Amino acid sequence: MQILVTGGAGFIGSHIVDALLEEGHHVVVVDDLSSGREENLNPAARFYHMDICSSELEGVFRDEKVELVVHHAAQIDVRHSVASPGEDARINIQGLLNLLQNGLRHGLKGFIFASSGGVVYGEPERMPVTEDFPKGPLSPYGVSKLSSEFYLYYYARVHGLPYIALRYGNVYGPRQDPHGEAGVVAIFGQKMLRGETPTIYGDGEQLRDYVYVGDVVRANLLALRKIMNGINLQPVDGIDALAYNIGTGLGTSVNELFRLLADITGYTGRVVYGPERTGELKRIYLDAARAARELDWKPQVDLREGLKRTVAHLAQKL
Structure with a gap:
Protein backbone atom coordinates (compact mmCIF):
# COMPACT_ATOMS: atom_id res chain seq x y z
CA MET A 1 0.00 0.00 0.00
CA GLN A 2 0.89 3.66 -0.35
CA ILE A 3 1.02 4.74 3.30
CA LEU A 4 1.52 8.22 4.75
CA VAL A 5 2.98 8.31 8.27
CA THR A 6 2.70 11.71 9.88
CA GLY A 7 5.30 12.30 12.56
CA GLY A 8 7.42 9.63 10.92
CA ALA A 9 10.66 11.19 12.19
CA GLY A 10 9.44 11.00 15.77
CA PHE A 11 9.85 8.39 18.48
CA ILE A 12 6.89 6.10 17.75
CA GLY A 13 6.33 7.11 14.14
CA SER A 14 9.85 6.26 13.00
CA HIS A 15 9.56 2.73 14.39
CA ILE A 16 6.27 2.31 12.53
CA VAL A 17 7.87 3.53 9.30
CA ASP A 18 10.64 0.93 9.67
CA ALA A 19 8.10 -1.87 10.20
CA LEU A 20 5.90 -0.84 7.27
CA LEU A 21 8.90 -0.74 4.95
CA GLU A 22 9.94 -4.20 6.13
CA GLU A 23 6.48 -5.44 5.18
CA GLY A 24 6.92 -4.10 1.66
CA HIS A 25 4.74 -1.00 1.75
CA HIS A 26 5.62 2.28 0.04
CA VAL A 27 5.96 4.81 2.86
CA VAL A 28 5.75 8.59 2.78
CA VAL A 29 6.68 10.65 5.84
CA VAL A 30 5.36 14.12 6.66
CA ASP A 31 7.09 15.73 9.63
CA ASP A 32 7.94 19.34 10.46
CA LEU A 33 10.89 18.18 12.65
CA SER A 34 9.68 20.29 15.57
CA SER A 35 10.17 17.26 17.79
CA GLY A 36 11.11 14.56 15.27
CA ARG A 37 14.73 14.03 14.28
CA GLU A 38 16.28 13.57 10.88
CA GLU A 39 18.45 10.76 12.26
CA ASN A 40 15.26 8.75 12.87
CA LEU A 41 14.20 8.95 9.24
CA ASN A 42 14.43 5.75 7.24
CA PRO A 43 16.12 6.60 3.91
CA ALA A 44 13.81 4.17 2.11
CA ALA A 45 10.81 6.40 2.89
CA ARG A 46 10.00 9.52 0.90
CA PHE A 47 10.24 12.51 3.23
CA TYR A 48 8.33 15.80 3.13
CA HIS A 49 9.47 18.47 5.60
CA MET A 50 6.03 19.89 6.18
CA ASP A 51 3.51 21.03 8.80
CA ILE A 52 0.35 18.88 8.73
CA CYS A 53 -1.67 22.11 8.68
CA SER A 54 -0.01 23.25 5.44
CA SER A 55 -2.01 23.80 2.28
CA GLU A 56 0.79 21.99 0.46
CA LEU A 57 -0.34 18.72 2.05
CA GLU A 58 -2.79 18.18 -0.79
CA GLY A 59 0.12 17.79 -3.19
CA VAL A 60 1.45 14.91 -1.10
CA PHE A 61 -1.87 13.07 -1.30
CA ARG A 62 -2.13 13.75 -5.02
CA ASP A 63 1.43 12.94 -6.04
CA GLU A 64 1.96 9.97 -3.74
CA LYS A 65 -1.50 8.47 -4.26
CA VAL A 66 -1.86 7.93 -0.52
CA GLU A 67 -4.13 5.00 0.36
CA LEU A 68 -3.82 4.96 4.14
CA VAL A 69 -2.70 7.41 6.84
CA VAL A 70 -1.01 6.46 10.11
CA HIS A 71 -1.31 9.68 12.10
CA HIS A 72 1.25 10.36 14.83
CA ALA A 73 2.15 14.02 14.27
CA ALA A 74 0.87 15.99 17.27
CA GLN A 75 1.47 18.57 19.94
CA ILE A 76 1.97 16.19 22.89
CA ASP A 77 3.08 18.45 25.74
CA VAL A 78 0.24 18.57 28.27
CA ARG A 79 1.59 21.68 30.01
CA HIS A 80 2.00 23.50 26.69
CA SER A 81 -1.60 22.63 25.83
CA VAL A 82 -2.72 24.26 29.08
CA ALA A 83 -0.64 27.37 28.39
CA SER A 84 -1.56 27.57 24.67
CA PRO A 85 -4.81 25.69 24.00
CA GLY A 86 -5.27 27.45 20.67
CA GLU A 87 -1.91 26.23 19.39
CA ASP A 88 -2.70 22.73 20.64
CA ALA A 89 -6.00 22.80 18.74
CA ARG A 90 -4.37 24.17 15.59
CA ILE A 91 -1.96 21.28 15.36
CA ASN A 92 -4.02 18.44 16.77
CA ILE A 93 -7.48 19.28 15.44
CA GLN A 94 -6.95 21.47 12.38
CA GLY A 95 -4.04 19.25 11.34
CA LEU A 96 -6.27 16.18 11.56
CA LEU A 97 -8.99 17.87 9.52
CA ASN A 98 -6.47 18.86 6.86
CA LEU A 99 -5.47 15.21 6.54
CA LEU A 100 -9.05 13.98 6.44
CA GLN A 101 -10.27 16.54 3.90
CA ASN A 102 -7.36 15.84 1.58
CA GLY A 103 -7.93 12.13 2.08
CA LEU A 104 -11.54 12.47 0.96
CA ARG A 105 -10.49 14.37 -2.17
CA HIS A 106 -7.92 11.78 -3.14
CA GLY A 107 -9.51 8.41 -2.41
CA LEU A 108 -8.09 7.57 1.01
CA LYS A 109 -9.00 4.03 2.05
CA GLY A 110 -8.25 4.06 5.77
CA PHE A 111 -6.93 5.98 8.76
CA ILE A 112 -5.09 4.83 11.89
CA PHE A 113 -5.03 7.39 14.69
CA ALA A 114 -2.66 7.57 17.67
CA SER A 115 -4.98 8.49 20.52
CA SER A 116 -4.14 8.40 24.22
CA GLY A 117 -5.44 6.09 26.92
CA GLY A 118 -3.59 8.28 29.38
CA VAL A 119 -5.66 11.44 28.89
CA VAL A 120 -9.09 10.78 27.36
CA TYR A 121 -10.53 9.03 30.43
CA GLY A 122 -9.58 11.65 33.01
CA GLU A 123 -9.27 10.34 36.58
CA PRO A 124 -10.85 6.87 36.42
CA GLU A 125 -12.74 5.31 39.31
CA ARG A 126 -11.93 1.69 38.51
CA MET A 127 -8.92 -0.12 37.06
CA PRO A 128 -7.92 -1.27 34.58
CA VAL A 129 -9.87 1.11 32.35
CA THR A 130 -11.93 -0.30 29.48
CA GLU A 131 -12.67 1.59 26.28
CA ASP A 132 -16.26 2.38 27.29
CA PHE A 133 -15.26 4.12 30.53
CA PRO A 134 -16.75 7.66 30.76
CA LYS A 135 -14.52 10.26 29.16
CA GLY A 136 -13.29 13.27 31.09
CA PRO A 137 -10.05 14.77 29.72
CA LEU A 138 -8.38 17.19 32.13
CA SER A 139 -6.18 19.08 29.65
CA PRO A 140 -6.63 20.70 26.23
CA TYR A 141 -4.34 17.95 24.89
CA GLY A 142 -6.77 15.32 26.14
CA VAL A 143 -9.69 17.28 24.72
CA SER A 144 -7.98 17.42 21.31
CA LYS A 145 -7.38 13.65 21.30
CA LEU A 146 -10.99 12.91 22.22
CA SER A 147 -12.29 15.49 19.73
CA SER A 148 -10.20 13.84 17.03
CA GLU A 149 -11.92 10.52 17.68
CA PHE A 150 -15.31 12.20 17.27
CA TYR A 151 -14.19 13.72 13.97
CA LEU A 152 -13.04 10.28 12.81
CA TYR A 153 -16.40 8.85 13.82
CA TYR A 154 -18.13 11.50 11.73
CA TYR A 155 -15.97 10.82 8.67
CA ALA A 156 -16.62 7.10 9.01
CA ARG A 157 -20.38 7.37 9.40
CA VAL A 158 -21.01 10.14 6.90
CA HIS A 159 -18.21 9.68 4.36
CA GLY A 160 -17.48 5.96 4.78
CA LEU A 161 -13.81 6.37 5.71
CA PRO A 162 -12.63 3.35 7.75
CA TYR A 163 -10.52 4.14 10.79
CA ILE A 164 -9.09 2.68 13.98
CA ALA A 165 -8.07 4.71 17.05
CA LEU A 166 -5.32 3.23 19.23
CA ARG A 167 -5.40 4.59 22.78
CA TYR A 168 -1.82 4.21 23.94
CA GLY A 169 -0.58 3.87 27.48
CA ASN A 170 2.79 5.45 28.35
CA VAL A 171 4.94 4.40 25.42
CA ASP A 209 0.78 1.77 32.20
CA TYR A 210 4.19 1.54 30.47
CA VAL A 211 4.02 -0.18 27.09
CA TYR A 212 7.07 -0.90 24.93
CA VAL A 213 7.30 0.82 21.55
CA GLY A 214 7.80 -2.47 19.68
CA ASP A 215 4.45 -3.69 21.01
CA VAL A 216 2.84 -0.42 19.90
CA VAL A 217 4.27 -0.89 16.41
CA ARG A 218 2.73 -4.36 16.26
CA ALA A 219 -0.64 -2.90 17.25
CA ASN A 220 -0.43 -0.52 14.28
CA LEU A 221 0.40 -3.35 11.88
CA LEU A 222 -2.54 -5.39 13.17
CA ALA A 223 -4.84 -2.36 12.87
CA LEU A 224 -3.66 -1.95 9.28
CA ARG A 225 -4.48 -5.59 8.59
CA LYS A 226 -7.97 -5.14 10.03
CA ILE A 227 -8.60 -2.13 7.82
CA MET A 228 -7.25 -3.90 4.73
CA ASN A 229 -9.57 -6.84 5.45
CA GLY A 230 -12.51 -4.46 5.87
CA ILE A 231 -14.11 -6.31 8.78
CA ASN A 232 -16.51 -4.56 11.19
CA LEU A 233 -15.33 -1.04 10.42
CA GLN A 234 -18.57 0.89 10.92
CA PRO A 235 -18.59 2.48 14.39
CA VAL A 236 -22.37 2.26 14.82
CA ASP A 237 -22.16 2.29 18.62
CA GLY A 238 -20.12 5.49 18.97
CA ILE A 239 -16.43 6.32 19.13
CA ASP A 240 -15.53 3.43 21.43
CA ALA A 241 -16.49 0.82 18.83
CA LEU A 242 -13.27 1.28 16.86
CA ALA A 243 -11.00 2.38 19.72
CA TYR A 244 -8.49 0.00 21.27
CA ASN A 245 -6.54 0.41 24.48
CA ILE A 246 -2.89 -0.46 23.89
CA GLY A 247 -1.36 -1.15 27.27
CA THR A 248 -0.27 -3.89 29.63
CA ASP A 287 -7.61 -2.99 29.94
CA ALA A 288 -6.48 -4.21 26.51
CA ALA A 289 -8.81 -7.23 26.30
CA ARG A 290 -10.61 -5.82 23.26
CA ALA A 291 -7.32 -5.49 21.36
CA ALA A 292 -6.61 -9.13 22.23
CA ARG A 293 -10.01 -10.25 20.94
CA GLU A 294 -10.37 -8.13 17.83
CA LEU A 295 -6.79 -7.32 16.77
CA ASP A 296 -5.06 -10.43 18.15
CA TRP A 297 -2.73 -8.08 20.03
CA LYS A 298 -1.10 -8.61 23.39
CA PRO A 299 2.03 -6.98 24.82
CA GLN A 300 5.06 -9.23 24.43
Missing part, protein backbone atom coordinates in the same frame (compact mmCIF):
# COMPACT_ATOMS: atom_id res chain seq x y z
CA TYR A 172 8.67 4.05 26.02
CA GLY A 173 11.67 2.56 24.22
CA PRO A 174 14.64 3.39 21.99
CA ARG A 175 14.53 6.82 20.30
CA GLN A 176 12.38 8.32 23.04
CA ASP A 177 13.31 11.95 23.60
CA PRO A 178 14.81 12.50 27.08
CA HIS A 179 14.13 16.22 26.86
CA GLY A 180 10.32 16.26 26.90
CA GLU A 181 7.90 15.84 29.79
CA ALA A 182 6.33 12.67 28.35
CA GLY A 183 9.52 10.63 28.28
CA VAL A 184 10.07 9.82 31.95
CA VAL A 185 11.88 6.56 31.14
CA ALA A 186 14.33 8.31 28.83
CA ILE A 187 14.72 11.25 31.23
CA PHE A 188 15.49 9.05 34.23
CA GLY A 189 17.65 6.65 32.22
CA GLN A 190 19.83 9.37 30.73
CA LYS A 191 20.32 11.13 34.06
CA MET A 192 21.27 7.91 35.80
CA LEU A 193 23.76 6.97 33.10
CA ARG A 194 25.36 10.41 33.49
CA GLY A 195 25.40 10.18 37.29
CA GLU A 196 22.93 13.07 37.56
CA THR A 197 20.07 13.22 40.05
CA PRO A 198 16.54 12.50 38.73
CA THR A 199 13.54 14.40 40.05
CA ILE A 200 10.23 12.73 40.90
CA TYR A 201 7.31 15.14 41.01
CA GLY A 202 4.83 14.46 43.81
CA ASP A 203 5.16 11.41 46.03
CA GLY A 204 6.06 9.05 43.19
CA GLU A 205 3.09 6.78 43.80
CA GLN A 206 1.34 7.85 40.60
CA LEU A 207 0.50 4.72 38.59
CA ARG A 208 1.03 4.50 34.83
CA GLY A 249 -3.08 -3.74 32.17
CA LEU A 250 -0.49 -3.15 34.89
CA GLY A 251 0.04 0.00 36.91
CA THR A 252 3.65 0.85 37.77
CA SER A 253 4.48 3.66 40.16
CA VAL A 254 7.11 6.26 39.34
CA ASN A 255 8.99 5.09 42.44
CA GLU A 256 9.07 1.51 41.16
CA LEU A 257 10.15 2.73 37.72
CA PHE A 258 13.01 4.61 39.41
CA ARG A 259 14.08 1.45 41.29
CA LEU A 260 14.03 -0.68 38.14
CA LEU A 261 16.08 1.83 36.16
CA ALA A 262 18.55 2.30 39.01
CA ASP A 263 19.10 -1.45 39.09
CA ILE A 264 19.58 -1.68 35.32
CA THR A 265 21.90 1.34 35.04
CA GLY A 266 23.81 0.68 38.25
CA TYR A 267 22.78 4.07 39.63
CA THR A 268 23.45 4.40 43.36
CA GLY A 269 22.69 8.08 43.81
CA ARG A 270 19.70 9.68 45.42
CA VAL A 271 16.42 10.94 44.02
CA VAL A 272 14.94 14.39 44.53
CA TYR A 273 11.20 14.86 45.09
CA GLY A 274 9.68 18.00 43.60
CA PRO A 275 6.21 19.56 43.91
CA GLU A 276 3.27 17.69 42.43
CA ARG A 277 2.41 18.84 38.92
CA THR A 278 -0.95 20.54 38.60
CA GLY A 279 -3.53 18.42 36.81
CA GLU A 280 -1.44 15.25 36.81
CA LEU A 281 -3.49 12.06 37.08
CA LYS A 282 -3.02 9.92 40.17
CA ARG A 283 -3.37 6.60 38.40
CA ILE A 284 -4.26 5.13 35.04
CA TYR A 285 -3.72 1.73 33.50
CA LEU A 286 -5.56 0.11 30.65
CA VAL A 301 7.87 -7.21 26.05
CA ASP A 302 7.73 -6.95 29.85
CA LEU A 303 8.80 -3.79 31.62
CA ARG A 304 12.24 -4.92 32.81
CA GLU A 305 13.22 -6.20 29.36
CA GLY A 306 11.91 -3.07 27.67
CA LEU A 307 13.80 -0.85 30.08
CA LYS A 308 17.01 -2.79 29.45
CA ARG A 309 16.64 -2.23 25.69
CA THR A 310 15.91 1.45 26.24
CA VAL A 311 18.90 1.95 28.54
CA ALA A 312 21.19 0.19 26.04
CA HIS A 313 20.05 2.62 23.35
CA LEU A 314 20.55 5.63 25.64
CA ALA A 315 24.04 4.42 26.53
CA GLN A 316 24.97 4.35 22.86
CA LYS A 317 23.97 8.00 22.52
CA LEU A 318 26.05 9.32 25.41
